[in-house]
Amino acid sequence: xxxxxxxxxxxxxxxxxxxxxxxxxxxxxxxxxxxxxxxxxxxxxxxxxxxxxxxxxxxxxxxxxxxxxxxxxxxxxxxxxxxxxxxxxxxxxxxxxxxxxxxxxxxxxxxxxxxxxxxxxxxxxxxxxxxxxxxxxxxxxxxxxxxxxxxxxxxxxxxxxxxxxxxxxxxxxxxxxxxxxxxxxxxxxxxxxxxxxxxxxxxxxxxxxxxxxxxxxxxxxxxxxxxxxxxxxxxxxxxxxxxxxxxxxxxxxxxxxxxxxxxxxxxxxxxxxxxxxxxxxxxxxxxxxxxxxxxxxxxxxxxxxxxxxxxxxxxxxxxxxxxxxxxxxxxxxxxxxxxxxxxxxxxxxxxxxxxxxxxxxxxxxxxxxxxxxxxxxxxxxxxxxxxxxxxxxxxxxxxxxxxxxxxxxxxxxxxxxxxxxxxxxx
Ligand code: GLU
Numbered sequence: 416x417x418x419x420x421x422x423x424x425x426x427x428x429x430x431x432x433x434x435x436x437x438x439x440x441x442x443x444x445x446x447x448x449x450x451x452x453x454x455x456x457x458x459x460x461x462x463x464x465x466x467x468x469x470x471x472x473x474x475x476x477x478x479x480x481x482x483x484x485x486x487x488x489x490x491x492x493x494x495x496x497x498x499x500x501x502x503x504x505x506x507x508x509x510x511x512x513x514x515x516x517x518x519x520x521x522x523x524x525x526x527x528x529x530x531x532x533x534x535x536x537x538x539x540x541x542x543x544x545x546x547x548x549x550x551x552x553x554x555x556x557x558x559x560x561x562x563x564x565x566x567x568x569x570x571x572x573x574x575x576x577x578x579x580x581x582x583x584x585x586x587x588x589x590x591x592x593x594x595x596x597x598x599x600x601x602x603x604x605x606x607x608x609x610x611x612x613x614x615x616x617x618x619x620x621x622x623x624x625x626x627x628x629x630x631x632x633x634x635x636x637x638x639x640x641x642x643x644x645x646x647x648x649x650x651x652x653x654x655x656x657x658x659x660x661x662x663x664x665x666x667x668x669x670x671x672x673x674x675x676x677x678x679x680x681x682x683x684x685x686x687x688x689x690x691x692x693x694x695x696x697x698x699x700x701x702x703x704x705x706x707x708x709x710x711x712x713x714x715x716x717x718x719x720x721x722x723x724x725x726x727x728x729x730x731x732x733x734x735x736x737x738x739x740x741x742x743x744x745x746x747x748x749x750x751x752x753x754x755x756x757x758x759x760x761x762x763x764x765x766x767x768x769x770x771x772x773x774x775x776x777x778x779x780x781x782x783x784x785x786x787x788x789x790x791x792x793x794x795x796x797x798x799x800x801x802x803x804x805x806x807x808x809x810x811x812x813x814x815x816x817x818x819x820x821x822x823x824x825x826x827x828x829x830x831x832x833x834x835x836x837x838x839x840x841x
Contacts, residue, residue, distance in 0.1 A: 419726050421500035421747050432827030441839045451475040455545035459538045462531050471542045473521035476502035479837040482553055483519030486560025493522040504746055510830035512772035512807050514779035519555050527562050539567050543574035552585035558778050559589040569594050585785035588778035597781035599796035605639025607773010607804050608744050614808035629653040629714045632722030633683045636744050641670045655708040659684030663703040721748035728753040743767040766823035776803045
């Protein structure tokens with residue numbers, strides 16, 4: 416099977432991890448096979464009266480460490496093997512960042528960008544009703560992922576609560592603040608990635624000021640990360656979304672202006688901003704040029720951040736990567752072959768299961784606040800997030816040095832060590 420099948424890759428990663436850190440064969444068997452896979456039909460009446468039936472998925476990979484936990488994505492590329500891999504990566508991620516959750520993931524194979532607001536709401540509510548028998552605050556707790564957000568989470572919570580007969584905010588995380596969400600959850604994945612990057616720069620004694628960064632993906636994760644890197648004095652030189660990108664070798668003058676421009680125009684391409692005026696006519700003045708989401712990966716920068724989808728870095732483009740650090744903010748952005756190229760070129764890859772674990776860490780804080788009816792300040796959330804990220808980075812870095820393995824392999828060992836402490840049923 417192809418290198419680009421994420422589930423095949425995930426199973427290979429597990430095999431390597433089990434070689435580096437042998438585990439109980441029953442635990443290995445459980446990790447090789449998701450506990451439960453759920454497929455549902457999601458019929459939708461479009462605004463024009465036609466009926467379309469989408470496929471919805473939820474894979475509950477493993478719950479040894481706690482309730483299944485992981486996002487729901489709406490994307491035409493969603494299929495069972497993708498969701499299986501993503502759910503497995505959640506089991507690993509939750510163990511690496513040390514939150515008391517197992518791994519799950521789900522989604523619908525739909526392009527929400529081609530839907531009206533009403534269609535999106537009807538689709539989501541139907542999907543939630545179909546999922547409600549298998550989710551719950553102590554069984555499986557979904558969250559946002561690609562193309563899903565707080566509003567969508569609220570619809571799911573409402574449908575679940577209706578069926579459960581009581582308000583149940585803890586069934587889902589990533590909710591808006593006024594519906595039981597946590598302060599700091601929107602920032603969490605980007606901020607966690609920033610903390611992870613700082614940790615590794617510190618381990619390697621690299622100064623942050625002036626480091627150049629290219630980011631593929633300017634959604635929730637990429638945009639917050641760009642903002643924190645800018646604040647740190649790093650130079651974000653390129654940004655892209657699925658439609659195109661901007662490249663300014665001298666540095667993008669203001670991430671927040673680009674953000675406003677993207678919010679207004681729906682795309683990052685063309686957002687050449689001088690003050691609050693953003694348009695193509697500024698491109699030349701800023702020494703900029705248009706760049707495709709693919710070419711952004713090959714720019715001469717210090718740090719490359721894939722923050723979009725799986726399989727961005729392949730055997731074809733890996734050799735052209737010039738960055739010496741890759742911060743994986745997407746899930747599964749690097750194919751196995753690309754990973755081998757980076758290893759041979761001694762490029763430091765801060766792996767997804769660590770780099771983007773800030774999101775689920777704060778999801779745990781949100782769930783905890785819901786269950787205990789507490790409200791934490793943003794400062795408290797950020798402090799706890801930093802604590803979790805710093806400890807996880809230290810554990811992974813130590814293992815990588817001790818066993819002389821890559822950070823990805825070390826993250827898997829860290830996860831297996833943690834999973835091994837729990838009893839596996841025979
Ligand atoms: N979708 C995010 C991830 O891939 C967050 C999951 C969560 O908060 O449960 O980590």
